[in-house]
Amino acid sequence: MPADPYEIALKRQVRETLLECGAASASEGEVEAAFEAFRSAVLAFGLRTSENAAALDRIDFGVSSADERGRRTCGLRIKASGCLLTDVLWRLEDEPMPEAVRAEWPALAPADWAAALRVATMLLATFETAEAAPGP
Numbered sequence: 001m002p003a004d005p006y007e008i009a010l011k012r013q014v015r016e017t018l019l020e021c022g023a024a025s026a027s028e029g030e031v032e033a034a035f036e037a038f039r040s041a042v043l044a045f046g047l048r049t050s051e052n053a054a055a056l057d058r059i060d061f062g063v064s065s066a067d068e069r070g071r072r073t074c075g076l077r078i079k080a081s082g083c084l085l086t087d088v089l090w091r092l093e094d095e096p097m098p099e100a101v102r103a104e105w106p107a108l109a110p111a112d113w114a115a116a117l118r119v120a121t122m123l124l125a126t127f128e129t130a131e132a133a134p135g136p
Contacts, residue, residue, distance in 0.1 A: 075128035
């Protein structure tokens with residue numbers, strides 16, 4: 001089945017607007033506008049359900065808390081805590097596979113679960129930058 005051009009365009013818009021979030025460093029308003037464009041693109045791609053909108057309401061694009069070496073990273077984060085989504089996913093790698101995942105895909109090994117989380121984390125990290133946007 002050929003790829004749907006509309007779906008391809010929506011995916012491209014999600015990627016491009018997320019890249020714009022990282023490039024928008026001149027002012028807080030610029031970052032907020034870029035994130036709103038990203039939010040709209042994600043909802044257009046993933047459907048405008050109340051669950052998707054509520055999840056995106058809890059996320060923003062901004063500067064993380066400083067790590068143990070004092071470095072701060074700009075990326076997708078949890079609004080309330082400033083914790084980067086990549087940090088959350090990275091911590092999940094050490095957790096056992098949820099029973100619901102095991103039930104859905106019985107052939108999925110724990111190493112496969114860890115690999116899926118690692119690759120998702122690495123992909124998301126490609127959109128992060130050194131501190132660029134205004135801090136929390």
